Amino acid sequence: MDTGSEPMGTGGHHGSGDPVGPALLWLQDTVMTVTLQACKMVLQGALLLCALGLLLLTTIFLYGSFYYSYMPLATYSSPVHYYCNFPSLLLPHCLRLSPEEWQEPGDDIQPALSDLPGSGDARVASQSGMFMVKISCYSRQGQPVTYSARSTMLRYRSGLLQTADQRQLVEVELFSQYREDSYAPSIGAIIEIQSQRVQIYSAQLYIHAHFTGIRYFLYNFLTLSAVMGLASIFFFLSVLLFFSYLRLIWGLAGMDESEDTEHLQDDQDDTTAESDEVFSEGEDTASKRSTMRRCRSWRTFLMMIQWSVRRQSSWVQLAGHQGNFQLSEGGEVLKRFSEVEAVCLQALMVDPLRPFVPQYHGSVTRGGNSYIRLEDLLSGLKNPVIMDCKMGVRTYQEEELTKSHTKPTLRTDMYQKMVKVDPTAPTVEEHEQRGVTKWRYLQWRDNTSSTSTLGFRIEGIMMENGSVKRDFKKMLTPAQVTEALLSFTKSHLHILKAYHSRLQALDEALKESPFFKSHEMIGSSLLFVHDWTSKASIWMIDFGKTIPSPSSVQLRHNVPWAEGNREDGYLIGLAALTSFVDQAISQAACIQEENHGEETDSVTHTLQEQEHTQTKSQGEVAQNEGCLHSAESLAKSQTLRATRNAKRFDGFQRALDLKNIYTDPDLVSQNIRAILSRKTFMDAVVKIIEENIPEVIL
Ligand SMILES: Nc1ncnc2c1ncn2[C@@H]1O[C@H](COP(=O)(O)OP(=O)(O)OP(=O)(O)O)[C@@H](O)[C@H]1O
Numbered sequence: 269m270d271t272g273s274e275p276m277g278t279g280g281h282h283g284s285g286d287p288v289g290p291a292l293l294w295l296q297d298t299v300m301t302v303t304l305q306a307c308k309m310v311l312q313g314a315l316l317l318c319a320l321g322l323l324l325l326t327t328i329f330l331y332g333s334f335y336y337s338y339m340p341l342a343t344y345s346s347p348v349h350y351y352c353n354f355p356s357l358l359l360p361h362c363l364r365l366s367p368e369e370w371q372e373p374g375d376d377i378q379p380a381l382s383d384l385p386g387s388g389d390a391r392v393a394s395q396s397g398m399f400m401v402k403i404s405c406y407s408r409q410g411q412p413v414t415y416s417a418r419s420t421m422l423r424y425r426s427g428l429l430q431t432a433d434q435r436q437l438v439e440v441e442l443f444s445q446y447r448e449d450s451y452a453p454s455i456g457a458i459i460e461i462q463s464q465r466v467q468i469y470s471a472q473l474y475i476h477a478h479f480t481g482i483r484y485f486l487y488n489f490l491t492l493s494a495v496m497g498l499a500s501i502f503f504f505l506s507v508l509l510f511f512s513y514l515r516l517i518w519g520l521a522g523m524d525e526s527e528d529t530e531h532l533q534d535d536q537d538d539t540t541a542e543s544d545e546v547f548s549e550g551e552d553t554a555s556k557r558s559t560m561r562r563c564r565s566w567r568t569f570l571m572m573i574q575w576s577v578r579r580q581s582s583w584v585q586l587a588g589h590q591g592n593f594q595l596s597e598g599g600e601v602l603k604r605f606s607e608v609e610a611v612c613l614q615a616l617m618v619d620p621l622r623p624f625v626p627q628y629h630g631s632v633t634r635g636g637n638s639y640i641r642l643e644d645l646l647s648g649l650k651n652p653v654i655m656d657c658k659m660g661v662r663t664y665q666e667e668e669l670t671k672s673h674t675k676p677t678l679r680t681d682m683y684q685k686m687v688k689v690d691p692t693a694p695t696v697e698e699h700e701q702r703g704v705t706k707w708r709y710l711q712w713r714d715n716t717s718s719t720s721t722l723g724f725r726i727e728g729i730m731m732e733n734g735s736v737k738r739d740f741k742k743m744l745t746p747a748q749v750t751e752a753l754l755s756f757t758k759s760h761l762h763i764l765k766a767y768h769s770r771l772q773a774l775d776e777a778l779k780e781s782p783f784f785k786s787h788e789m790i791g792s793s794l795l796f797v798h799d800w801t802s803k804a805s806i807w808m809i810d811f812g813k814t815i816p817s818p819s820s821v822q823l824r825h826n827v828p829w830a831e832g833n834r835e836d837g838y839l840i841g842l843a844a845l846t847s848f849v850d851q852a853i854s855q856a857a858c859i860q861e862e863n864h865g866e867e868t869d870s871v872t873h874t875l876q877e878q879e880h881t882q883t884k885s886q887g888e889v890a891q892n893e894g895c896l897h898s899a900e901s902l903a904k905s906q907t908l909r910a911t912r913n914a915k916r917f918d919g920f921q922r923a924l925d926l927k928n929i930y931t932d933p934d935l936v937s938q939n940i941r942a943i944l945s946r947k948t949f950m951d952a953v954v955k956i957i958e959e960n961i962p963e964v965i966l
């Protein structure tokens with residue numbers, strides 16, 4: 269589609285023809301954009317780091333909890349309390365262990381008894397010989413579970429070692445492998461030393477776990493398993509977080525199975541060929557469908573990522589009914605279906621106005637609602653700046669007026685909106701009813717804004733940093749509009765000029781358009797869109813209240829409305845807008861010129877400037893001189909008016925108060941911007957003071 273966009277500045281020769289001003293502005297923009305981007309990136313980076321840190325901590329906590337709850341102690345030791353079974357000198361020793369401590373289910377354990385027989389001399393050791401150690405495990409009910417008996421002996425020690433420590437540590441493996449019966453777990457054991465000669469000082473029971481499966485891996489490959497465990501938990505949590513994020517940013521709720529099916533049906537036309545190519549003759553429809561669905565879910569997934577990125581970058585609904593729009597794949601927006609609008613868009617696709625209208629792709633059903641598919645006008649723009657201007661001298665259809673007479677329906681919401689802006693706006697009767705008709709509200713909106721007088725009104729502006737301003741309900745005067753245009757474009761000449769020529773092109777296209785001739789354009793908007801790197805363009809949107817005019821009526825679009833003439837005043841608005849952009853261009857050019865002048869002054873190279881001026885073309889010189897001259901005289905007369913303003917001149921003290929003169933409402937309403945930092949204004953102020961209060965001048 270022909271975008272019909274006007275390219276922005278081409279490297280510095282704007283307005284004044286002097287490359288320094290635009291270059292500086294461009295530099296200023298670039299620096300600002302880069303700074304903004306850098307701040308955004310730093311903030312995003314910090315947030316990402318925080319999220320990653322939190323994720324890592326959660327991962328470590330989860331893995332640690334898992335490890336300590338899943339892994340039993342590898343070695344457990346317990347003191348053995350024993351008693352002597354005199355006179356046989358059999359020494360059964362009892363110990364009580366809880367089943368959990370005893371072992372972990374499913375793993376083998378190896379209980380071993382370490383005795384410290386306190387054989388006082390070598391004689392005892394030599395006489396005791398081999399002896400038996402027996403362990404009998406019992407259950408909670410006291411029933412024997414299992415037993416094991418092992419023989420062992422003390423080492424021989426020479427009688428010559430009289431002074432040496434005679435103690436010996438004897439280690440006996442009681443079970444080489446013990447597997448717990450989980451239905452009758454052992455909770456304790458009796459250990460008997462079957463000897464009459466061995467003397468025991470103390471004994472200790474050791475239980476060593478023999479891990480198998482995951483526990484074996486976790487125990488023997490501690491680092492590797494930790495790395496693997498942490499990595500998998502981290503990955504799992506990241507995926508979870510990613511999907512939650514996706515769901516959060518554009519509500520996956522709508523993209524359920526039914527939508528998938530609808531989507532499948534919607535795209536049946538384009539997928540048929542695809543299906544024919546992909547599937548063989550023999551495959552049945554059901555399997556084709558299921559395979560297609562699988563492909564679709566992958567496509568949907570990829571699109572989800574794509575939308576997420578796009579959505580983050582630009583899309584915004586500046587005006588209109590909330591909830592009317594959805595983002596769609598492939599640079600489209602879905603707008604709630606309206607038969608009237610769909611018919612208009614269909615007709616516009618074959619009209620000379622087509623380059624000014626978003627591409628219309630038919631309709632689609634999502635989640636039970638129908639939508640029209642429109643080209644996303646913000647697609648591809650980086651940090652777009654947009655403005656929505658509602659066109660025409662009225663925003664209500666004549667039917668609304670008729671309805672308000674014949675079948676008035678009171679709207680409380682509109683009454684409330686009215687009161688919020690101006691509590692005195694409703695009549696006494698309306699206050700009593702706490703409601704107004706839609707026509708009454710829309711008419712009031714038109715009269716309190718610039719719609720009735722200028723033929724358009726600004727609905728909203730979004731700047732490149734995403735800040736949105738919708739507070740234009742009471743914007744009435746040309747000065748306010750020009751001011752808004754200057755602030756919307758940041759007084760950039762190249763953007764203003766691009767808009768100007770786009771408006772002129774639109775005017776031409778409207779003259780040629782059969783659609784325009786035969787339609788009453790009510791509530792339609794012009795969407796101004798630009799960014800600092802790409803293009804500036806203006807688009808016609810919102811045809812929900814655009815209806816064919818009766819065949820008996822020949823619409824002119826540039827005459828005031830009177831009941832029955834069906835005129836919308838679209839061209840009145842367009843002409844006004846074009847002239848305001850023109851005015852904004854002049855002001856921006858003067859500002860640029862003055863800025864340039866100030867820079868030149870500060871370097872004080874008059875000769876160079878003269879030389880430079882000589883090289884300019886005659887036309888440019890004339891334009892600049894005119895601009896400077898008019899700026900000076902304008903400044904002088906404006907400041908004169910301002911300073912003569914009684915509220916600023918203190919006759920008693922003979923002092924002039926210039927505080928907040930820039931935002932002085934009296935001056936602003938007359939489109940006067942007294943910028944004292946500008947040389948021309950300051951010169952004018954000094955001159956006026958010189959003439960009127962000479963004693964002030966030193
Ligand atoms: N094709 C588009 N591409 C990008 N943004 C769009 C597009 N169409 C509309 N918008 C955005 O949505 C906003 C509202 O659009 P539109 O005026 O069509 O909605 P609406 O609900 O019909 O409005 P109204 O309530 O004024 O009739 C616009 O201000 C603009 O920000």
Ligand SMILES: O=P(O)(O)O[C@@H]1[C@H](O)[C@H](O)[C@@H](OP(=O)(O)O)[C@H](OP(=O)(O)O)[C@H]1O
Binds near residue numbers: 663791812
């Ligand atoms: O801008 P405001 O002050 O919020 O007022 C709305 C605006 O005029 C819309 O254009 C209009 O929708 P239509 O264009 O569809 O008439 C809507 O009427 P509604 O509430 O009946 O939708 C108004 O409430």
